Amino acid sequence: MDSSRLWLLRPFGERSTLIFLGVLLAAMTLVTLLHVALAPGHPLYVNAYTVNLFGKYLSYALLAVAVDLVWGYLGILSLGHGAFFALGGYAMGMYLMRQIGERGVYGHPVLPDFMVFLNWDSLPWYWLGFDMAWFAFLMVLLVPGVLALVFGFLAFRSRVTGVYLSIITQALTFALMLAFFRNEMGFGGSDGLTDFREILGFNLRSSETRLGLFLASGVALALGYVLCRAIVTSKLGRVCVATRDAEARTRFLGYRVERFQLFVFVVSAMLAGLAGALYVPQVGIINPSEFSPLFSIEIVLWVALGGRATLYGAVIGALLVNYAKTYFTGAMPDAWLFALGGLFVVVTVFLPKGVAGLLALRLRQRRDDGGSLSGKEASA
Amino acid sequence: MSILRSLAQRDRVFDFLVPAASPVDVRHGPILYLEDVTVSFDGFKAINDLSLTIDDGELRCIIGPNGAGKTTMMDIITGKTRPDSGQVWFGSRHDLLTMNEPEIASLGIGRKFQKPTVFEALTVFENLELAMAADKRILPTLTARMNGEIRDRIDEVLEVIGLKALRGRPAGILSHGQKQWLEIGMLLMQRPRLLLVDEPVAGMTEQEMERTAELLTGLAGKQSVVVVEHDMGFVRSIARKVTVLHQGSVLAEGSMDQVSSDPRVVEVYLGAEAEEETV
Numbered sequence: 001m002d003s004s005r006l007w008l009l010r011p012f013g014e015r016s017t018l019i020f021l022g023v024l025l026a027a028m029t030l031v032t033l034l035h036v037a038l039a040p041g042h043p044l045y046v047n048a049y050t051v052n053l054f055g056k057y058l059s060y061a062l063l064a065v066a067v068d069l070v071w072g073y074l075g076i077l078s079l080g081h082g083a084f085f086a087l088g089g090y091a092m093g094m095y096l097m098r099q100i101g102e103r104g105v106y107g108h109p110v111l112p113d114f115m116v117f118l119n120w121d122s123l124p125w126y127w128l129g130f131d132m133a134w135f136a137f138l139m140v141l142l143v144p145g146v147l148a149l150v151f152g153f154l155a156f157r158s159r160v161t162g163v164y165l166s167i168i169t170q171a172l173t174f175a176l177m178l179a180f181f182r183n184e185m186g187f188g189g190s191d192g193l194t195d196f197r198e199i200l201g202f203n204l205r206s207s208e209t210r211l212g213l214f215l216a217s218g219v220a221l222a223l224g225y226v227l228c229r230a231i232v233t234s235k236l237g238r239v240c241v242a243t244r245d246a247e248a249r250t251r252f253l254g255y256r257v258e259r260f261q262l263f264v265f266v267v268s269a270m271l272a273g274l275a276g277a278l279y280v281p282q283v284g285i286i287n288p289s290e291f292s293p294l295f296s297i298e299i300v301l302w303v304a305l306g307g308r309a310t311l312y313g314a315v316i317g318a319l320l321v322n323y324a325k326t327y328f329t330g331a332m333p334d335a336w337l338f339a340l341g342g343l344f345v346v347v348t349v350f351l352p353k354g355v356a357g358l359l360a361l362r363l364r365q366r367r368d369d370g371g372s373l374s375g376k377e378a379s380a
Numbered sequence: 381m382s383i384l385r386s387l388a389q390r391d392r393v394f395d396f397l398v399p400a401a402s403p404v405d406v407r408h409g410p411i412l413y414l415e416d417v418t419v420s421f422d423g424f425k426a427i428n429d430l431s432l433t434i435d436d437g438e439l440r441c442i443i444g445p446n447g448a449g450k451t452t453m454m455d456i457i458t459g460k461t462r463p464d465s466g467q468v469w470f471g472s473r474h475d476l477l478t479m480n481e482p483e484i485a486s487l488g489i490g491r492k493f494q495k496p497t498v499f500e501a502l503t504v505f506e507n508l509e510l511a512m513a514a515d516k517r518i519l520p521t522l523t524a525r526m527n528g529e530i531r532d533r534i535d536e537v538l539e540v541i542g543l544k545a546l547r548g549r550p551a552g553i554l555s556h557g558q559k560q561w562l563e564i565g566m567l568l569m570q571r572p573r574l575l576l577v578d579e580p581v582a583g584m585t586e587q588e589m590e591r592t593a594e595l596l597t598g599l600a601g602k603q604s605v606v607v608v609e610h611d612m613g614f615v616r617s618i619a620r621k622v623t624v625l626h627q628g629s630v631l632a633e634g635s636m637d638q639v640s641s642d643p644r645v646v647e648v649y650l651g652a653e654a655e656e657e658t659v
Contacts, residue, residue: 007523235524238506242499249497252458253566254485254516263518 011229020312021222028218035211048207052282055214057322059279062221064302064318065311066271069228071300072309073237074264075244076161080169081272082296083176084144086286088273090180091143093193093286094127095136096204100197113195114188124186133200140277141270148269149262156258156265161247170293177291192287199281210282217278221315224271228311231264240264301340305347307354316355404471404488404573406436411574411604417456417466418628426452427463428628434574439600441615442608444625445648450608451494453625454576458491459484470574486513490567491576496559500552504543504562507551508534511566533569541565541595557588564595575605581614593618 011017031054034046063085070076097112106116110123129135151172155165183189202209231237242250243257251257280286289295298321306317321340328336351358404411410433419427427449434440444450455461456468459481468476476484499507512530515521538544541561546554551562560580567575577596581589589611597618599605609615615622615636622639624632632642639645 007525231522234522235509236518236522238499238502238510239521241501242510245499245501246497249493249499250510252481252485252491253511254482254570255510255521256482256516259518260521 007234008227008230010233011226014229014233016312017226017229020225020315024218024222028215032211032215035207048210051207051214052210053326055210055217055282056279057319058214058217058221059275059282060299060302060322061315061318062217062224062278063272063275063299064306064314065221065224065228066268066275067299068303068306068308068311068314069231069271070265070268071303072311072314073232073240073244074261076261076265077163077166077300078169078265078268079166079293079296079300080171080173081268081299082293083169083173083291084148084269084272085276085279085299086173086176086180086288086290087144087147088140088276089280089286089290090187090193090276091130091136091139091273092277092280093196094130094139094187095133096196096199096281097193098127098131099199100195103197104195112188112193114183114191115186118183120186127186137277140273144269144273144276145266148266152262152265156261159258170296173291173296174293177288177293180288180291188287190288192285192289193280194285194287196281196284204281204284213278213282217282220274220278224274225311225315227267228271231267232311236260236263298340301344303354305343305354307351307356307358310354310356310360313354313356320355405473406471409436409472410434411436411438411471412457412606413467413469413472414453414457415467417453417463417468419452419456419461419463425628427456430466430625430629432623432630434604434606436573437601437604439597439605439618439620440607441619441622442606442625443610443612443615443622444631447627448625449628450625451578452628454491454578454608457484457576458489482516485570486516488571488573489576490570490572490574492560492563492567492578492580494578494582496556496563498551498554498559498562498566500550502551503548504538504551504554505534505547507562508537508565508569511569513570537565537568540568540598542591557584557592560584560588560592561595564599568599572603575599575603577605577607579609580607581609581611589614 031046031051034044035048035051038045040047063081066084067078067081070078070081100112102109104113104116106113108116111120115123130139151169155168160168179185180187180192181190187193196204198204199209199213202212204210232240239250239255239260242253243255243260247257276286276290299318302317302321303314304317305321306315307313321343324339324343325336328339347354353360412432412434414430414432417427417430418425426447430449430453432453442450442453452461456463457476459476459479462477470476470484470487470489474487479487499510502510509526509530512533514524535544538547541564543554543558543562543565546558551559554562564575564577564580580592580596584592593614596605596607607615607618619636622634622636623630624639624642624645626644626648631648632639632645634642
């Protein structure tokens with residue numbers, strides 16, 4: 001740990017991070033190879049639809065990592081992270097809308113279809129600049145970041161924590177959902193933004209672009225994971241854990257707790273925004289339902305299932321639940337919600353530390369069998 | 381190489397910008413000075429015209445029955461509670477009533493709470509690391525690195541509090557007494573000038589109590605220590621000077637023998653305890 005000069009590089013000295021990155025890289029390579037090298041008729045062939053689906057899961061996994069950062073390590077149960085995800089998604093959606101150009105149904109050179117339909121004659125000011133990729137991608141991070149900064153500043157300064165904070169995050173995302181449902185807001189109302197054509201000049205419907213987006217999501221997940229890991233293994237991460245467990249005590253040690261909370265909350269919101277921006281081109285639509293309070297609660301379920309305060313647990317949870325969701329909604333559409341509820345009950349009752357806790361226990365048992373540790377710890 | 385590194389320390393370019401290690405001015409005598417402090421909660425005067433001075437390097441015990449205002453006094457010194465009137469000075473330069481909690485803590489006043497609160501999920505070593513006097517803003521904390529000097533300092537404190545063997549274990553597994561010592565260690569990491577210790581031996585075994593007495597008397601001299609305690613045996617074993625609080629003001633002050641023979645003290649406090657003991 002001492003040898004790494006840069007705090008950002010510190011995670012690369014950890015075995016768990018290397019294993020995580022290795023597994024992720026192997027999975028990405030495997031999917032790419034099975035998609036590109038095999039003929040469509042081959043039994044192991046991965047089609048473009050599946051690649052697209054995996055890309056979507058990876059962007060969800062990044063969102064789960066962002067939630068685990070604030071919930072697992074800082075103890076802030078945000079039930080409104082869907083809002084940051086959706087705002088990142090909308091910023092990306094606005095860029096994709098502007099890329100449609102004259103190819104829309106109404107063929108207007110500048111205005112998106114829904115604005116023509118509403119008889120608007122010019123772009124609202126907040127749509128300016130979204131025709132430029134760099135500006136839009138910057139906004140993907142900045143808009144959720146600034147919202148988190150303002151919201152967090154007010155909440156943490158007033159020392160709002162615990163269940164009260166959870167409730168106001170839920171109110172935040174609900175308020176945004178209602179706002180985005182309104183046509184006058186200029187974000188397409190309940191239909192949202194859709195009918196995208198291309199991103200950075202690449203056709204969104206081609207399988208190469210889909211593969212590219214899948215890989216981009218994987219890289220973003222890897223970078224986000226390393227960033228979060230660097231944060232939680234730093235002294236700042238230990239201050240976060242201290243804040244989670246004994247906030248008054250941490251404040252008394254001289255740490256401005258509200259500033260640490262704000263910093264981590266903003267980082268997490270920006271990661272959620274990035275996840276949303278990767279999600280939107282892969283599903284081809286962004287609408288106000290992403291702001292729905294239920295979605296935000298579902299994200300928390302992923303993290304709880306996977307295991308809090310491990311980061312890789314959040315990734316496992318997001319992938320497992322979303323894979324199960326795809327499977328169930330295809331095979332038995334009515335059973336999905338019962339399955340999700342049942343899964344959650346099983347985990348809270350039998351696996352309080354989630355799937356990651358189970359893995360850690362297994363590892364420890366194996367190590368104990370080696371005889372280096374006493375059995376005391378495993379039972380604790 | 382080391383020259384390059386020292387040149388790269390941008391915060392150390394101008395010597396006059398480096399804060400002095402201890403800005404507390406004790407040339408004029410006491411390190412802590414309270415005068416005519418009054419605080420009331422809903423009309424009840426928890427502290428009533430309290431005046432108290434603590435000398436530099438002194439070990440002082442403060443005793444008094446429940447509700448005498450001991451904890452409120454600590455709250456005032458550490459900035460948690462603001463008095464209605466009166467003055468509180470740290471050395472002769474720092475008016476504590478104009479400062480907030482973190483500022484007072486960084487000035488060198490450490491407080492050990494009644495109930496031990498250590499960070500249970502972190503190891504003993506990490507608990508001490510967080511408590512260390514350091515730049516506690518966000519970016520320096522994010523980029524902070526462990527070095528030999530910090531490690532030595534933590535080892536030194538681990539030695540003092542006797543938890544060296546448990547350095548890598550999570551603080552949650554420590555016994556009650558060990559948690560109390562760890563908390564004292566966390567205070568020491570901040571290199572305090574004044575330690576406020578609230579009921580250190582409550583719930584401790586005989587042995588742990590003895591060990592704590594050794595620890596606290598060893599600390600006095602290097603820093604001033606104020607101990608609030610109920611256990612008279614313990615107070616007798618460590619105290620050189622005792623202050624008795626009653627109804628928010630000082631009832632008596634002096635050596636343990638002096639105050640325990642003071643008839644007013646016997647009546648309000650020691651008497652009550654003696655009765656309890658005979659029951």
